[in-house]
Amino acid sequence: MSLNPVLNAQSIAVIGASKVETKRGFQAIKVLLDEKFEGTIYPVNPKEDRILGLKCYKRVSDIEGPVDLALITTPGPTVPSVLEDCGKKGVAGAVIIAGGFGEVGKEGREFEDQVVALARKNSIRLVGPNTSGMMNLKSRLNLVGLRKAPQGNIALLTQSGNMALTLITEAGIKSQQGFSYYVGVGNEADIKFHEYLKFFQEDSDTRAILMYVEGMRDARRFLQQAYQTTRVKPIIMLKSGKSATGKLSAGSHTGALAGMSEVSLSAFRRAGIVVIENSDELFPAAEALANLPYIRNNSIAILADGGGHATIAADNLTNLGVNIPELSEKTKARLRKILPAAASVRNPVDVAGGTDDNPAVFADCANILLHDSNIGGLLIVGLFGGYSIRFAESLAFSEEDAAHRMGKLVSETGKPIVLHSLYNFARPHSLDLLRYYKISVNDSLEISCKCIGALAEYGTYIHSYRAKGKFEFSMGKKAKIRGRAIFRKAKADGRGVLLENEAKELIGLHGIQVDPGHLVSSAEEAVKAAEKIGSDVAMKIVSPDILHKSDAGCVKLGLSDPGDIRNAFNEIVANAGKYNTSALIKGVLVSPMAARGLEVIVGTKIDDQFGPVIMFGIGGIMVEVLKDVSFRVLPISGRSARMMIEEIRSVAFLNGFRGSPPVDKVAIRRLLLAVSEIIGSYPDIQEMDLNPVIVYENGLSIVDARIILRREADLPWWSK
């Protein structure tokens, strides 16, 4: 069902309407009237006849006309009966303000589930509960109580009423722009982040989506939707609740599981989301992305009227990964013509007093810089806007002239300008003019850098190779008949794991060369298997009950002599019995010894919010001591697999170290993709652990493979 009747409601019933001025049920109606909501308002209160001049109804079902949306301001326990009544009336949606649901523990969660079930039965979509409300600024449907929020083209989606208040207040002070919608998602009991996202994606008045998130009910569906949305318009997100205390704090006021795992930032970025770390940058970055052209080549010029600002800006942009390239000789020559000899015409450009008596020279410089084909955008830092304040009032006209010309330059070149001005606080007319042309103007140097950085980041995402992760499995499409049989057998045996030879066979089925080894059940069979292999062998117990084989003394390596092999077999079996007297022993696996090479580890697990994720790292100390691993939400593309390999800190080992040859990264990439395919083929896998995998100059060898099965029989949530 579309969210249209909810977010674009034409008629609204206010449950708990009141004549008492301090009550939410009074304020809600007052705000709707004051702000001139263009639809119909129906106060609902069994004890009143009229409120604020409007006819009051005893219950929703008494209302004559159609009702799209109910604002429920009454306490939590009243919600079920209100929803029943709304159901009778055919109300499409309800905003539940009250808390006391999922955010307060087990009982609350159960009550929340009941309310959601009731809403579903009555075909009512819910915003909240535990929400500050929602606004549609186009129809002036303001269910929040905050007045005079500025209207604009940014949709605001948050999990904190205070952060919404912060951002709306900030927009009112700093900007000439504002919001199309605001939704406080509350506990996400019914409508989830991804559904709002889809609605905003389709809304033609929304140019950017601004999010504050602490945790999510269904992060995988969100990623899938975000991937679609960021193809059309930018999403800017602050994700908090990362620290232990932050998680605790978030947990106490949202129903969602707070503190997403390590994978979240890379996943959000892969979905094209601009992730913000500092809340001061959130609105300015969203505004820049909503209003300015994006940077195609991740390269900008800095224009400054003083060294300090240029130096700080260069440091910040370098940290943000934005290039500050050399200017072309032609550009430098053109700049030299209009700037004094002391000016620096390298990038950053320092006008060195060349604008002191004529700030319009800024526009001349901007024109030259934005016509350099190496330059995708311009950051101006320093005093522009303040020449009239600092030097002579008459310079205001020159600054205004520059503002008009720079504004036009943006639409002419399709390249953005972001401006930092020390004099922004004084609101000179020239800076308001720049804002009129949608140029981003900030008093903070760091925020200015972040704004142009965001334009570069999103521009790069949009204009670069697009075969990115859609975060969707084509579940089972690549499954093999023999693979399915392996899982069936394990389940029929009542096992929670695949045996090592089964796991290796499964991997082999998906295009990776693996020697599954010989499963033998006597010392003599072991000797024969070793003869067949014809080189040194490794021998390991095969038992669903012994996962840590080395600890149990059930692994013997580098054997060739038949006597040794016999002894090894007997010892392994004896040790297995000692380790776990009731262990079911399936036999002993005899495999060729892997040649020496570089050990790597590949693993998967199921994250509570994101579903299956994959991990890669270099074996031993790098993973165990240095925690030097890379993660991705599955499935992954070839590009993601490559990046996983390249982004570990110790990647130098793979590239050849101290004269040793580089290892076969293509083989690792193929293995990562095969694992991705396997996870997408057999929904029974809980966890997969290939450790160690030995990589050579050519090819690799999977020495040990462990696959743990899911306990549940039904299809996992993430496969749907």
Added chain:
Amino acid sequence: MSLNPVLNAQSIAVIGASKVETKRGFQAIKVLLDEKFEGTIYPVNPKEDRILGLKCYKRVSDIEGPVDLALITTPGPTVPSVLEDCGKKGVAGAVIIAGGFGEVGKEGREFEDQVVALARKNSIRLVGPNTSGMMNLKSRLNLVGLRKAPQGNIALLTQSGNMALTLITEAGIKSQQGFSYYVGVGNEADIKFHEYLKFFQEDSDTRAILMYVEGMRDARRFLQQAYQTTRVKPIIMLKSGKSATGKLSAGSHTGALAGMSEVSLSAFRRAGIVVIENSDELFPAAEALANLPYIRNNSIAILADGGGHATIAADNLTNLGVNIPELSEKTKARLRKILPAAASVRNPVDVAGGTDDNPAVFADCANILLHDSNIGGLLIVGLFGGYSIRFAESLAFSEEDAAHRMGKLVSETGKPIVLHSLYNFARPHSLDLLRYYKISVNDSLEISCKCIGALAEYGTYIHSYRAKGKFEFSMGKKAKIRGRAIFRKAKADGRGVLLENEAKELIGLHGIQVDPGHLVSSAEEAVKAAEKIGSDVAMKIVSPDILHKSDAGCVKLGLSDPGDIRNAFNEIVANAGKYNTSALIKGVLVSPMAARGLEVIVGTKIDDQFGPVIMFGIGGIMVEVLKDVSFRVLPISGRSARMMIEEIRSVAFLNGFRGSPPVDKVAIRRLLLAVSEIIGSYPDIQEMDLNPVIVYENGLSIVDARIILRREADLPWWSK
């Protein structure tokens, strides 16, 4: 000479005084008059009789009364003759505005040197050149041209006129506080950072020193002074020019070598300086440190009226390393009594509407929290100050009451309060009241976190163990007679290095057990030496001309058989001849083979700005691939040596890994301290390289030691 006559000048000559309103020589006098400088002003211009009502002099030496300071506004080439004239008059100092000196390349540097020599000859101290000027806000000696800078207790010391303008403007807008002095250090041609620092340290009106730095002429002297200064008052610093482009940009506008090496941040922090990364945080952090008590125990409470802000604050403070401890049961019980049931009385505390109809409850909560002995300071985040705006005007009185009580609470408990308010922009009276009580009030959540973080960082520095680095060598005090002889011998031989056996002997002289080995000059001597050693031996060439012995095939390991030893001797000598036909061969060093253990590396070098620095890391891949090393400016204390060991990422190896025992960290610490002592004993060392050092469960073994000598004969700059 004290800087008092310069920075507290009572009389000032303005060279280049002018009647032309746009000239600096006019504006300088106008500002001094307008701002009512309490001293005497002497315009100097050979062509004028009176300027702005003041008598004008043809030259400085014509002035009747005493002249403390000359402001030179004339172009660079005029400076020498002006200084000569000032010298005649006995002027104590000069501020040189003009550029075109050290910042513009070799010729400029030579000219700058001439000007400095001339100033020295005439006993004149120089501010600049290439400076925006200086201000003494107490006597209203304003030589900058920026009017109405707010007076206060922060001394401002910068390398960028624009950054000074930024900070002074920011103070005027946001604060009720301001500056005692401002100095633009310019090229630091004469007076250097550390001299200003000393002056501000002694100035009783200065409570904190705020610095913007791109590079420094003498970073070691600065560290030595900063160590003294931060015992008395805080220094807050933004260091820019870190990125490649930032360095380039900085280099083009300051004379100093920009972009200090990797060691700078840790050195500044060791000297007790609060290093700031974001320019938006610079003034607010300085203001907090100048006006509020410091936090003794690095632990704070967060008080919030909404979850989102508390979550972001907790994330930020965790990143800053500040603890957000559990509250005591007593504190929680007291909070429960005054807050609604839905409130969270854990830390962060969320009042959950408990302040909505009475914001004075904030003061009650603050009182309870600051009386918890686990809590050293309080951060309040959210809407305080805006209750009167958001809810009801009458709440203003309640907010003002709370402000008075919180202000008094700070002096009563000696613990700071920092407040974030979304309504700071509206300047409600309650927030001005908080400012009156010197409470830090900010509209940014991140800046608020940084302010309380800075109070915790500096408080921890002040109140923790004080035997910190003074960055001074007691040069030669611990030198050994035999050690000096080793260097004399090497120099007499005309060598640029110590031989391996000499280097090892030197280390042995400083309390580290090292086997210097046996230097032999025949195969037979080698066999005898090996017999004496009585275990497997290593044999290496000893030649001042062969530094990379392994590459030259001049190292043989694990030898015991006399025949093998003879062959090894002959091969080593033959390979040495092949590698470098003119190499001087001093013999072959026969040493006992070191037992297997963990390889570490210790090295020193001389940094251009900081002088000798020491490096530590785990040998091989950790250093070469992962660049996992720690640095310190020498000399180091035992505490610094311990921290160098603990702060490498791969420290887990030292603590025992996969069942191997922990290595002898005390032995490593002793070695680092011995190296520190050696560098402070023999000024001839340019570079020292102990690689590898093998560390055991008990003790260590220095396998190879290389010491390269300085080419210069005179004492190094850093030893003075």
